[in-house]
Each structure stands twice: as C-alpha cells, then as structure tokens.
Amino acid sequence: MPAIPEDNFSSIPLLDYSLALSSCTKAEFIRELRHALISVGFLYLSNTDTVVDHQLIENLKNYIPKLFALPQKEKDKIRMANSPHFLGYSKLGAELTKGKTDYREQFDIATDHVSRWKHGDPDYFNVWGPSQYPDEALIPGFRYTMKTYLTQVASLGTHFITLIAEALGLPPDGLSRFYDTPDRMQHRGKVVQYPVPNERSESDQGVGPHYDAGFLTILLQASPHPGLQVQNFTGDWIDAPPIPGTFVLNFGRALEFATKGIARATSHRVLSPPVGSSSPRHSVPLFHNIALDVRVRDPKYELEFPPEILKLRDGRGNLSQTDSINYSEFESQPSGMVQLMGRVKSHPDVAQQHYPVLFKQFYPDGLPKQGFAY
Numbered sequence: 272m273p274a275i276p277e278d279n280f281s282s283i284p285l286l287d288y289s290l291a292l293s294s295c296t297k298a299e300f301i302r303e304l305r306h307a308l309i310s311v312g313f314l315y316l317s318n319t320d321t322v323v324d325h326q327l328i329e330n331l332k333n334y335i336p337k338l339f340a341l342p343q344k345e346k347d348k349i350r351m352a353n354s355p356h357f358l359g360y361s362k363l364g365a366e367l368t369k370g371k372t373d374y375r376e377q378f379d380i381a382t383d384h385v386s387r388w389k390h391g392d393p394d395y396f397n398v399w400g401p402s403q404y405p406d407e408a409l410i411p412g413f414r415y416t417m418k419t420y421l422t423q424v425a426s427l428g429t430h431f432i433t434l435i436a437e438a439l440g441l442p443p444d445g446l447s448r449f450y451d452t453p454d455r456m457q458h459r460g461k462v463v464q465y466p467v468p469n470e471r472s473e474s475d476q477g478v479g480p481h482y483d484a485g486f487l488t489i490l491l492q493a494s495p496h497p498g499l500q501v502q503n504f505t506g507d508w509i510d511a512p513p514i515p516g517t518f519v520l521n522f523g524r525a526l527e528f529a530t531k532g533i534a535r536a537t538s539h540r541v542l543s544p545p546v547g548s549s550s551p552r553h554s555v556p557l558f559h560n561i562a563l564d565v566r567v568r569d570p571k572y573e574l575e576f577p578p579e580i581l582k583l584r585d586g587r588g589n590l591s592q593t594d595s596i597n598y599s600e601f602e603s604q605p606s607g608m609v610q611l612m613g614r615v616k617s618h619p620d621v622a623q624q625h626y627p628v629l630f631k632q633f634y635p636d637g638l639p640k641q642g643f644a645y
C-alpha cells in the first residue's frame with residue numbers, strides 16, 4: 272500500500288525530554304515518540320541537560336573551528352588510513368554519495384573501546400577500536416571535552432532506547448537483546464565541517480541522500496547554519512534547521528529491520544552553506560550502535576509487537592519515495608559486517624590497507640578516482 276498523503280510530514284516534531292522523566296507526563300512523551308518513530312523517522316529533542324551538560328556542549332562547539340584550523344600536516348598525522356577501525360581524519364572533498372562528491376571534512380572519533388579482534392575472529396570485530404586524537408599540546412582540553420561529550424550522549428542514547436521500546440509497545444528492556452555488555456559496545460561520533468563552496472562550484476552537496484546504519488543517531492547542529500534536510504513520503508525535502516538547545520534524533524536501518532518496518536529509517540542529506548556565507552557549517556553526529564554479532568533478522572532476535580502497533584505501521588504503508596538505498600545488508604548479515612561493508616564502500620583507501628580481500632570484492636579495478644562512496 273502506498274504512503275498515505277495525509278500522513279505525510281512537512282515539519283519535524285519537537286519532543287521535550289523532561290516529559291519522559293516524570294511519571295505524570297511520560298505517557299504523553301511516549302505517544303509523541305510513537306508518532307515520530309512510525310510516521311517521520313526524525314525528531315528534535317529539547318531539555319536533555321540532565322544527561323548532557325549544557326556547558327560541555329558550548330565548550331565542544333568552541334573547539335570545532337580550532338580543530339579544523341590545525342595545520343594540515345597535524346590532521347594528516349591522524350588520518351583514517353592509519354586505523355583498521357576507520358577512526359581518524361578524512362580530508363575534504365574525497366567522498367562520494369551515490370556517485371557525487373561530498374564536500375565535507377571530518378574527524379571520526381568514538382567512545383573508548385579496546386578491539387576484541389584476535390587471530391581467527393571475523394574481520395568485523397575489528398571495526399571497533401581506539402580513536403586517534405590530535406596532539407594535546409596543539410588543542411589542549413579537546414580530547415577530554417570530546418570524550419566526556421561522547422560518554423554523556425551515548426548514555427542519553429542508552430536511555431532513549433528504553434523509551435523507543437516503550438513507544439513500540441515493548442517493555443523498557445525490550446530492545447536489550449540487541450546490545451552486548453557495555454564494555455563490549457562502542458558508539459561512533461564524528462566532528463564534521465561543511466565548507467562554503469566557491470563561486471565556480473557545480474554542486475551544493477555537503478553529504479548526499481542516505482540512511483544511517485544503527486538504531487539511533489543523535490546529532491548536534493554545532494553552528495547556526497541550515498542545510499540538513501529530511502525526505503518525506505512524497506519525496507519532498509523538508510528543512511531541519513538548528514533549534515538552539517536541541518539535538519536532532521533519527522532512526523537507522525538496523526532499527527527499521529529489527530522492528531519489521533515499524534520504526535522508519537528516513538532518507539536525509541546536507542546542503543553546503545550557500546556561496547558567499549561567512550563561515551562553514553559544523554555538526555557532531557553520534558551513531559548509537561547495536562552489538563557486532565547480531566543478525567537483526569535472525570528468528571532468535573524476533574520481536575512480538577502488539578496488534579495496535581502493527582496496525583499503525585500498516586496504516587502508514589511501507590512505500591515511500593526515497594533517494595537512499597544503503598544498508599540493506601541488514602537483511603542477512605551480522606551488524607558488524609554491515610558496518611564494515613559500509614566503511615569499505617565509504618573509505619576504500621582505508622580498506623585497501625587493512626581489509627585487502629574485502630577491498631578487492633568491492634573495488635575489483637582498484638582505488639576509484641575519488642576517495643569514498645556510500
């Protein structure tokens with residue numbers, strides 16, 4: 272059944288996290304979350320300062336321009352190609368989404384983790400591991416600020432997963448089977464800069480249309496620029512401009528597969544700041560992952576939903592216009608393998624060095640002219 276036009280969204284709902292923390296208002300929050308999960312796939316979340324310190328966010332925002340202003344040679348010292356965990360610096364403009372160059376520069380930095388991979392283990396155990404940070408002397412305090420930020424946002428994510436479970440008619444721990452013990456989990460963040468294109472530039476693609484992979488993405492829009500857009504049922508692009516004091520949350524393909532399509536992974540993209548803007552756009556997404564060896568479609572992980580929730584999904588319809596196609600491998604592959612395949616496609620130079628067999632599979636003709644592809 273096609274998407275019902277009257278259900279089509281034209282703006283992104285704003286939810287107040289503090290409502291979820293009081294027994295008097297929690298039911299209202301859960302109702303709003305259910306709507307966002309089933310019918311939009313995106314939401315703004317305000318009043319999270321009980322979990323993520325407001326001053327810490329301000330400190331992080333202040334570091335971002337300094338981070339990108341580090342000398343190129345210092346950024347290159349921690350480039351992603353050094354890391355079998357795909358963590359580190361990616362230079363500007365070498366990235367492709369759906370065949371077009373993305374115009375962004377980024378540092379992939381994750382929560383603390385020691386790789387569990389040992390000889391004979393599947394390669395994908397190695398997709399998680401330690402981060403690379405720039406020299407502390409060049410940007411004193413950044414490492415501490417970023418680590419604390421990632422820890423706090425990851426813990427917001429862990430609580431939010433229990434609210435998602437409740438909104439889908441499950442007990443609060445209804446999604447816990449998809450997680451390992453906390454010491455065996457890693458959540459990945461990025462600090463991203465979208466520069467202002469020059470006048471002759473042919474494209475305004477900051478990052479092209481895509482889905483996110485895991486259960487949940489928690490995004491800080493760290494500068495006042497618009498640019499983030501979300502695709503609705505009829506294929507129109509809806510603006511999701513920064514709202515001070517909020518995060519943007521969206522749901523990934525793993526959650527969509529694990530919930531039999533009840534939760535929506537929604538296609539999104541970022542437009543570069545308009546030519547002539549005075550500063551680049553900054554953002555910090557955190558991708559809240561599930562355990563590496565979970566196959567979301569394995570009967571062992573199958574979830575039973577109440578009929579009224581399934582009815583809401585069926586009423587919405589499963590078809591929608593989308594420009595995104597990525598991460599359909601969740602149908603059959605373990606989560607870690609899906610993550611690794613996504614990384615290999617996005618960062619062939621890293622893959623060539625650390626995963627030569629997989630690299631050959633995806634790039635039989637060697638490195639593409641441009642560096643990356645979703």
Ligand SMILES: O=C(O)CCC(=O)C(=O)O
Pocket residue numbers: 463478483490492499539540541554555556
């Ligand atoms: O920069 C943003 O606002 C969103 C980035 C994004 O969607 C991603 O990196 O997956």
Ligand SMILES: [Fe+2]
Pocket residue numbers: 481482483539
């Ligand atoms: Fe995304």
